[in-house]
Amino acid sequence: MKSTTDSSPTGLTRPLLSRLWREWVSSHRSVLLIAFVMMAVVSASAAAYPAVIRKVFDDLGSASPSLIWTIPPIIIAITLIKGLAMYLQVRQVNFLALTVTRELQKAMAAHLIRADLALVTAFPAGEFVSRLLNDVQLVREAIIRLANNLIRDALMIVTMVGMMIWFDWLLTLIVLVVYPVAMQPIIRIGRRQRQQAGALQADLGDATAALSEVMQGSRMIRAYGLEEHQTSRTARVFDTLFGRVLGLTLGKARIDPILEILGGIAVAGVIGVAGWRVVRGEMQVGDVAGFITALLMMVQPVRGLGTLNAVVQEAASALERIFQLLDRAPEITTPSSAKTLPAPKGNIRFDGVGFRYGDTMVLDDISFEAGPGQMIALVGPSGAGKTTVINLLPRFFDCEEGSISLDGHAVTGLDLAELRGSMALVSQDSVLFNDTIATNIRLGRLDASDDEVQAAARAAAAHEFIMAQPDGYETVVGEAGSRLSGGQRQRIAIARAMLKNAPVLLLDEATSALDASSEEQIQQALEHLAEGRTTLVVAHRLATVRKADLILVMDEGRIVERGNHDQLINQDGLYARLSALQHFTQ
Numbered sequence: 048m049k050s051t052t053d054s055s056p057t058g059l060t061r062p063l064l065s066r067l068w069r070e071w072v073s074s075h076r077s078v079l080l081i082a083f084v085m086m087a088v089v090s091a092s093a094a095a096y097p098a099v100i101r102k103v104f105d106d107l108g109s110a111s112p113s114l115i116w117t118i119p120p121i122i123i124a125i126t127l128i129k130g131l132a133m134y135l136q137v138r139q140v141n142f143l144a145l146t147v148t149r150e151l152q153k154a155m156a157a158h159l160i161r162a163d164l165a166l167v168t169a170f171p172a173g174e175f176v177s178r179l180l181n182d183v184q185l186v187r188e189a190i191i192r193l194a195n196n197l198i199r200d201a202l203m204i205v206t207m208v209g210m211m212i213w214f215d216w217l218l219t220l221i222v223l224v225v226y227p228v229a230m231q232p233i234i235r236i237g238r239r240q241r242q243q244a245g246a247l248q249a250d251l252g253d254a255t256a257a258l259s260e261v262m263q264g265s266r267m268i269r270a271y272g273l274e275e276h277q278t279s280r281t282a283r284v285f286d287t288l289f290g291r292v293l294g295l296t297l298g299k300a301r302i303d304p305i306l307e308i309l310g311g312i313a314v315a316g317v318i319g320v321a322g323w324r325v326v327r328g329e330m331q332v333g334d335v336a337g338f339i340t341a342l343l344m345m346v347q348p349v350r351g352l353g354t355l356n357a358v359v360q361e362a363a364s365a366l367e368r369i370f371q372l373l374d375r376a377p378e379i380t381t382p383s384s385a386k387t388l389p390a391p392k393g394n395i396r397f398d399g400v401g402f403r404y405g406d407t408m409v410l411d412d413i414s415f416e417a418g419p420g421q422m423i424a425l426v427g428p429s430g431a432g433k434t435t436v437i438n439l440l441p442r443f444f445d446c447e448e449g450s451i452s453l454d455g456h457a458v459t460g461l462d463l464a465e466l467r468g469s470m471a472l473v474s475q476d477s478v479l480f481n482d483t484i485a486t487n488i489r490l491g492r493l494d495a496s497d498d499e500v501q502a503a504a505r506a507a508a509a510h511e512f513i514m515a516q517p518d519g520y521e522t523v524v525g526e527a528g529s530r531l532s533g534g535q536r537q538r539i540a541i542a543r544a545m546l547k548n549a550p551v552l553l554l555d556e557a558t559s560a561l562d563a564s565s566e567e568q569i570q571q572a573l574e575h576l577a578e579g580r581t582t583l584v585v586a587h588r589l590a591t592v593r594k595a596d597l598i599l600v601m602d603e604g605r606i607v608e609r610g611n612h613d614q615l616i617n618q619d620g621l622y623a624r625l626s627a628l629q630h631f632t633q
Contacts, residue, residue, distance in 0.1 A: 060363040067366060071147050072190070078143045079194075085136035086199040092129035093344060094206040099125070101214070101337030136199065144190040148183045155179050155372055163377050164443045176255045178372055182365035189362030196355040200348035207345040214338040215330060221316050222342060250288050257284045317342060379442050381463040386456050391469040393419045393550035393581035394454045395440065401448030402435060409435050410604045413449070415597070419550065422582040424592035426622065427601035433585040436601075437553050440583070441467045453551075471549040475556035477540035479528030484513055485520040487528075487539055491546035499546060506576065507542035509535070545576055552582040558591055589626055598622065 072079075103118055159167065159175055167175075211219040257280065321335040400413040410432045417423045425433040439446050442458055451458045458466055471491065479487050488500045495503075500520065504510045512535055516522035528536040541557060558570065570591060573582075586592045593612045600608035600615065600622045608620050615622035 060359065063363050063366040063370070064359070066370065067147075067186070067190075071150060072143070075143050075146060078139050078146075082136050082139035082143070082194060083198065085132045085139065086202055088132035089129055089136060089199060090202040090206045092125050092132065093203060094210055094341075095121075095125050096344060097207070097210045097214070097337040097341040100340040101333040103333075104336040105331065105333035137195075140191055140194040143194070144187045147190060148187040151183050151186065151369060152179055155183075155369065158373055158375075161377060162375065163379050164438070165378075166375060172255075174255075175372075178368055182368050185362045185365040186369070189358050192351075192355050192358045196348070196351040200351045203348040204345055204352070207341045207348075210341045211338055211345075214334045214341070215321075215324075217324075218317050218320060218338055221320065222313050222345075250284075250291050254284045254288055257281055314339070314342060379445055379463070382460055384460075385462040386460055387462055388454060388456070388465050388469065391465070391550050392454050393417075393469070394452075395551065395581055395583075396452045396455075397436070397439075397449070398452075399449030400436075400439065400446045400451060402432075402439060402444065402446050408604055410439075410446070413606060415599060415606070415609070417581050417583065417597070419581055420577075420579050421597070422577055422584060422592075422595045424584045424586060424595035424598045425601060426586055426589060426592060426598060426625070427607075428625075429587075430603075431601040432604040433601055434555055437472075437555050437583060437585055440551070440553065441470050441472070469549055470551040470553055471544035471547040472553040473537075473540050473544045473555065473557040477528070477533075477536045479524050479531070479536055479539060481523065481526045483518075483521045483523055484516070484539060487524060488542045488546055491543035492548070495546055500542075503542040503546035504539075506545050507538045509538035509542050512538070541573070550580050552577060552580055554582065555585045556587065557584070558586075558588075589622075589629055 099118060099121060155178065208219065208223070211222065317339060321330060321338065324330040325332060325335060395417045397413050397415050400410055401408070402410040413432075413436060415423065425436055427433060435444075438444050439451060440453075440458065442463060445459060453461065453466065453469070480490075485497070485500050488503055489495050491503070492499075497520075501510060504513055504520075513520055513522070522530075524530055524536075524539075528539070531539070537557070544552065552573075554573070557573070574594070584592055584595065589612075592598060596611065597609060598611060598615055599606050600620070602621060608615055608618060608622055610618070616626060
């Protein structure tokens with residue numbers, strides 16, 4: 048998902064931050080207002096310190112007894128006011144930052160869930176995880192720093208400069224000449240940080256994807272003795288990550304020394320000039336003490352503003368990646384003039400359908416019809432395009448040539464939710480979520496009762512093994528169903544499809560993970576379920592589709608043979624050869 052816009056740091060930072068404010072932050076103005084008021088209180092109370100110090104030194108010179116009785120309570124009162132205001136300000140700012148990041152994460156997750164399958168499958172899962180977690184955390188940090196540094200520290204600096212001018216304008220001029228000079232190298236460092244931050248987020252995505260692959264492929268890694276190979280592979284990923292983080296860290300590390308050195312120069316210059324003026328009788332010692340106090344209190348806010356640029360540039364890079372995702376509008380949507388199918392019957396027609404993945408032709412001139420009560424089987428060697436046919440019907444992808452219709456209506460002109468609601472899918476890689484067995488089955492129809500869930504499980508030959516689990520239907524299946532066997536996962540997925548009770552069934556290797564005994568049970572259940580419904584079956588094991596009304600034999604994206612089992616065996620073509628390879632000719 049590369050950006051197509053100008054990616055120069057200065058060219059994008061302000062528009063990105065403006066959009067963040069406009070779309071995500073501005074609706075929380077009340078929270079910001081309270082935070083701003085508290086920041087003003089912090090700045091005002093901090094401004095009292097230099098005045099108090101000035102009073103202390105003046106009273107010390109005159110040995111005034113008021114020093115003992117008045118100054119300590121004043122300092123305590125200032126400290127209490129400032130401390131309470133700081134707590135309320137930090138609380139409001141953090142609440143705002145967490146709220147905005149939560150809303151960003153929810154919006155990104157919702158966008159991914161509704162995104163075109165072409166987008167979701169085009170990138171590793173780690174890429175999206177990085178954007179949802181790492182990029183958003185950079186934005187959260189930037190919001191906190193912008194509020195604390197850009198606003199509170201700016202108020203503090205303005206207040207302290209005002210106090211310094213009140214004490215002595217000439218000394219203030221010296222300070223105002225030195226500090227802006229420090230900003231130029233810091234700004235340049237921040238621009239480099241922006242470029243490094245964008246690369247870091249991509250590296251984090253690679254690291255997340257690599258770790259996910261290692262965990263998911265742990266069985267295969269051990270079976271093939273790939274421990275050393277995968278250890279080296281992940282080590283290279285983390286070495287790259289180390290170099291990127293080190294570069295960012297060293298960039299940030301340059302900022303504080305620059306500010307420290309120039310701050311020291313400013314303080315030294317102030318003390319030198321102030322001492323000379325005190326000797327000449329042009330300043331009081333209290334004025335010098337108050338001025339230096341204000342100057343020292345300004346150092347930390349200036350330092351905060353100095354490091355802010357690097358944080359903002361990193362956040363701008365993260366925002367660019369976030370907005371690229373949110374701006375990627377789905378291409379497969381419900382048309383504005385969509386037709387509704389209140390009671391779909393399941394009449395399917397493919398007419399000259401063609402489809403490409405990129406520049407590769409995957410399907411060419413696919414044509415067939417199917418109606419209620421019919422089972423259409425798609426068979427052929429791997430890569431023939433069988434699953435792609437299944438994917439086109441519910442519009443996971445849209446065909447590029449020809450047309451597909453349901454009950455006489457082009458699928459591209461139907462309400463997308465209604466279209467997909469009329470179909471139930473069971474695929475080879477049965478998808479289960481880390482929840483209970485009952486919940487995973489109930490995803491077929493969310494309002495189903497417990498009795499209906501159990502009836503679907505019985506029909507899928509799953510009830511007995513479910514009841515043998517420690518908590519029965521309330522057993523948590525683990526991540527991706529990891530606590531169940533492949534056959535058990537498949538039967539739960541079939542039960543889910545049975546519960547949906549849709550007029551069109553899409554079975555993509557639905558029985559591939561079952562043993563012979565379970566497969567026979569499921570085949571019987573599927574045959575019963577298919578009665579009166581339109582069923583499309585993708586199968587490698589030809590024995591499972593022998594009873595199909597029509598078998599479409601595919602090779603290299605085209606239908607090369609069609610007929611029932613007996614007709615295809617007699618043709619002595621590809622189907623017959625595949626049957627012979629599987630020792631299935633009867």
